[in-house]
Amino acid sequence: xxxxxxxxxxxxxxxxxxxxxxxxxxxxxxxxxxxxxxxxxxxxxxxxxxxxxxxxxxxxxxxxxxxxxxxxxxxxxxxxxxxxxxxxxxxxxxxxxxxxxxxxxxxxxxxxxxxxxxxxxxxxxxxxxxxxxxxxxxxxxxxxxxxxxxxxxxxxxxxxxxxxxxxxxxxxxxxxxxxxxxxxxxxxxxxxxxxxxxxxxxxxxxxxxxxxxxxxxxxxxxxxxxxxxxxxxxxxxxxxxxxxxxxxxxxxxxxxxxxxxxxxxxxxxxxxxxxxxxxxxxxxxxxxxxxxxxxxxxxxxxxxxxxxxxxxxxxxxxxxxxxxxxxxxxxxxxxxxxxxxxxxxxxxxxxxxxxxxxxxxxxxxxxxxxxxxxxxxxxxxxxxxxxxxxxxxxxxxxxxxxxxxxxxxxxxxxxxxxxxxxxxxxxxxxxxxxxxxxxxxxxxxxxxxxxxxxxxxxxxxxxxxxxxxxxxxxxxxxxxxxxxxxxxxxxxxxxxxxxxxxxxxxxxxxxxxxxxxxxxxxxxxxxxxxxxxxxxxxxxxxxxxxxxxxxxxxxxxxxxxxxxxxxxxxxxxxxxxxxxxxxxxxxxxxxxxxx
Amino acid sequence: xxxxxxxxxxxxxxxxxxxxxxxxxxxxxxxxxxxxxxxxxxxxxxxxxxxxxxxxxxxxxxxxxxxxxxxxxxxxxxxxxxxxxxxxxxxxxxxxxxxxxxxxxxxxxxxxxxxxxxxxxxxxxxxxxxxxxxxxxxxxxxxxxxxxxxxxxxxx
Ligand code: SF4
Ligand code: SF4
Ligand code: SF4
Ligand code: FES
Ligand code: FES
Numbered sequence: 046x047x048x049x050x051x052x053x054x055x056x057x058x059x060x061x062x063x064x065x066x067x068x069x070x071x072x073x074x075x076x077x078x079x080x081x082x083x084x085x086x087x088x089x090x091x092x093x094x095x096x097x098x099x100x101x102x103x104x105x106x107x108x109x110x111x112x113x114x115x116x117x118x119x120x121x122x123x124x125x126x127x128x129x130x131x132x133x134x135x136x137x138x139x140x141x142x143x144x145x146x147x148x149x150x151x152x153x154x155x156x157x158x159x160x161x162x163x164x165x166x167x168x169x170x171x172x173x174x175x176x177x178x179x180x181x182x183x184x185x186x187x188x189x190x191x192x193x194x195x196x197x198x199x200x201x202x203x204x205x206x207x208x209x210x211x212x213x214x215x216x217x218x219x220x221x222x223x224x225x226x227x228x229x230x231x232x233x234x235x236x237x238x239x240x241x242x243x244x245x246x247x248x249x250x251x252x253x254x255x256x257x258x259x260x261x262x263x264x265x266x267x268x269x270x271x272x273x274x275x276x277x278x279x280x281x282x283x284x285x286x287x288x289x290x291x292x293x294x295x296x297x298x299x300x301x302x303x304x305x306x307x308x309x310x311x312x313x314x315x316x317x318x319x320x321x322x323x324x325x326x327x328x329x330x331x332x333x334x335x336x337x338x339x340x341x342x343x344x345x346x347x348x349x350x351x352x353x354x355x356x357x358x359x360x361x362x363x364x365x366x367x368x369x370x371x372x373x374x375x376x377x378x379x380x381x382x383x384x385x386x387x388x389x390x391x392x393x394x395x396x397x398x399x400x401x402x403x404x405x406x407x408x409x410x411x412x413x414x415x416x417x418x419x420x421x422x423x424x425x426x427x428x429x430x431x432x433x434x435x436x437x438x439x440x441x442x443x444x445x446x447x448x449x450x451x452x453x454x455x456x457x458x459x460x461x462x463x464x465x466x467x468x469x470x471x472x473x474x475x476x477x478x479x480x481x482x483x484x485x486x487x488x489x490x491x492x493x494x495x496x497x498x499x500x501x502x503x504x505x506x507x508x509x510x511x512x513x514x515x516x517x518x519x520x521x522x523x524x525x526x527x528x529x530x531x532x533x534x535x536x537x538x539x540x541x542x543x544x545x546x547x548x549x550x551x552x553x554x555x556x557x558x559x560x561x562x563x564x565x566x567x568x569x570x571x572x573x574x575x576x577x578x579x580x581x582x583x584x585x586x587x588x589x590x591x592x593x594x595x596x597x598x599x600x601x602x603x604x605x606x607x608x609x610x611x612x613x614x615x616x617x618x619x620x621x622x623x624x625x626x627x628x629x630x631x632x633x634x635x636x637x638x639x640x
Numbered sequence: 641x642x643x644x645x646x647x648x649x650x651x652x653x654x655x656x657x658x659x660x661x662x663x664x665x666x667x668x669x670x671x672x673x674x675x676x677x678x679x680x681x682x683x684x685x686x687x688x689x690x691x692x693x694x695x696x697x698x699x700x701x702x703x704x705x706x707x708x709x710x711x712x713x714x715x716x717x718x719x720x721x722x723x724x725x726x727x728x729x730x731x732x733x734x735x736x737x738x739x740x741x742x743x744x745x746x747x748x749x750x751x752x753x754x755x756x757x758x759x760x761x762x763x764x765x766x767x768x769x770x771x772x773x774x775x776x777x778x779x780x781x782x783x784x785x786x787x788x789x790x791x792x793x794x795x796x
Contacts, residue, residue, distance in 0.1 A: 227693075229696045230678060237693070
């Protein structure tokens with residue numbers, strides 16, 4: 046116990062590990078110290094000073110997030126001096142702020158607003174230093190909007206983009222009173238090296254960074270009787286939407302969500318999971334093809350093959366590793382497969398003019414807004430997906446429609462393209478695509494289920510940054526005899542920092558893997574840039590637990606058993622990687638600027 | 641651009657390609673090219689393998705690392721308190737009329753840029769200015785005309 050530290054906070058003794066901050070020591074005994082620049086995902090910055098505490102015997106105030114606890118410290122977190130200091134710090138922050146809460150997207154979910162109310166800040170103590178022109182919002186990106194007039198320069202976004210995503214799109218520029226958080230030469234967000242992942246949004250305490258919002262356009266489409274408006278909802282939305290609507294974190298609201306969307310006027314409420322299952326078939330076939338080419342035909346193929354369902358990851362590799370795009374699966378993301386099929390297969394089957402279809406996607410993601418607008422994504426002859434909504438926007442739309450969400454009954458998705466399996470559901474969590482792929486691939490290759498209890502492939506689950514696993518194929522079916530005895534090595538990375546580790550191995554020629562899953566956001570889509578704020582590891586874990594619970598509750602838990610998937614191959618696509626698939630479900634990638 | 645590439649190559653050989661090499665490399669470019677162009681900053685990002693935003697963050701922090709195009713001679717007149725009280729305004733307006741440019745501007749022939757700067761540490765001998773690395777003190781309108789006369793006649 047030599048490494049333990051004992052100190053006194055507000056009269057209570059607390060013992061913590063060496064290196065624990067005063068802030069965390071206080072948290073341990075349920076004393077909440079306000080913070081702004083601090084975020085548990087990120088390194089300490091110590092620049093906002095709102096977390097100051099009084100250390101008895103010391104003249105100056107101490108930033109509790111940036112100061113390690115020490116033996117014998119006597120800390121006061123709520124003295125008159127502290128209250129005055131915090132109130133003053135808040136007043137200064139507010140004096141630089143465009144305090145337009147009524148029209149701000151983050152109102153009621155804003156750390157600055159909450160603290161400002163808690164400290165009863167008087168906006169007339171300090172003169173506003175906001176200048177004309179400071180309020181210009183950068184709306185150039187499909188995904189991220191940036192409003193400097195709402196920025197408190199806490200640099201959480203800068204650290205997020207650097208530490209979690211290894212992109213460094215945002216930097217502190219200029220100095221002193223002119224200091225701002227900006228981009229290379231203040232270029233608009235669509236012209237810089239940015240993946241659109243939206244992690245900076247979910248880590249921002251204020252309304253300075255938000256997703257570009259499309260829900261007014263969607264209401265307009267719903268209101269237009271000539272339009273047939275359909276929505277597909279991603280697996281990660283159903284385990285997080287509840288947070289927007291008064292439920293505790295980790296509540297599954299699938300059935301109520303479907304009811305709400307129907308009542309709001311969507312003509313058909315469908316499931317992205319359907320195309321997640323389809324992805325498994327297409328991507329699995331692609332992988333087996335590459336393995337066969339390598340093992341039987343001794344051809345040069347790009348291995349490992351890497352998943353392509355995370356558009357933030359796709360833009361990352363296009364910018365950062367443009368010479369290695371061959372490793373990507375050519376499969377479109379489930380959202381875009383859905384979009385391409387909605388205006389072809391669905392339109393045909395339902396007898397609807399594809400031109401009248403407005404196809405909406407409800408996603409946990411900011412990058413999918415950009416993806417929907419990629420010029421490649423028009424294979425149906427129209428823009429395949431007309432608009433992408435985040436879980437947050439969807440939450441607001443439901444509130445706006447006046448529904449009492451918690452009292453709604455449960456409903457199931459419409460058909461066609463509404464059927465899903467547990468394998469598709471887990472796409473939302475890191476490791477989920479891999480697990481779904483292995484469940485199906487193992488079955489196709491050997492005719493038996495994966496050798497894991499209840500199909501639960503535990504080694505690929507969890508929040509560890511990079512997970513590796515292997516699975517050996519034995520007693521293969523005759524057509525897959527080339528895999529007899531082969532030990533498939535797989536890896537899973539989430540957070541682009543971890544994706545970079547995988548890519549650097551590939552570049553160095555030392556990658557041992559056959560198949561790799563990458564998701565841009567920490568935790569996978571359940572921690573996506575479009576999810577309710579805040580997201581912390583505790584919250585990620587609860588959404589993950591809900592995801593696996595949803596999987597366990599599904600009668601069918603392997604993609605190849607999805608009856609609608611069988612149906613679409615029988616009636617429309619014919620074979621995986623066939624001509625139709627090739628045209629509608631697969632895509633190409635492009636090289637982008639590295640710096 | 642080819643020249644800039646060569647210059648940055650040479651500078652990176654001299655200063656290394658670590659993160660700490662960034663500042664000396666940027667200074668080296670400004671010494672030769674008067675300012676940091678978009679292309680030169682992108683090239684530095686590439687050579688050091690850091691993001692362009694990071695390069696710009698550092699460049700924009702230092703007032704002597706210009707990111708806007710500057711002339712061959714960058715004139716910086718001290719705007720801090722002592723020089724201000726000693727007649728900086730008159731000095732500035734004299735320079736403006738001699739060079740026919742305003743603060744922040746560059747002459748058409750790209751010979752001069754006129755800027756203000758914070759205290760140069762020459763307060764006792766103010767008003768003061770610097771032109772590139774040379775400093776000039778106890779300025780008067782006559783002295784300004786004389787100094788710039790020499791520059792304009794290339795007698796320096
Ligand atoms: S960022 Fe927060 S404090 Fe600022 S206007 Fe929006 S809600 Fe209000
Ligand atoms: S944009 Fe948001 S996260 Fe970034 S510095 Fe400003 S307030 Fe902080
Ligand atoms: S969207 Fe992602 S890549 Fe772009 S600035 Fe934000 S964190 Fe960085
Ligand atoms: S939270 Fe501690 S200094 Fe900002
Ligand atoms: S005030 Fe001008 S040099 Fe100091």
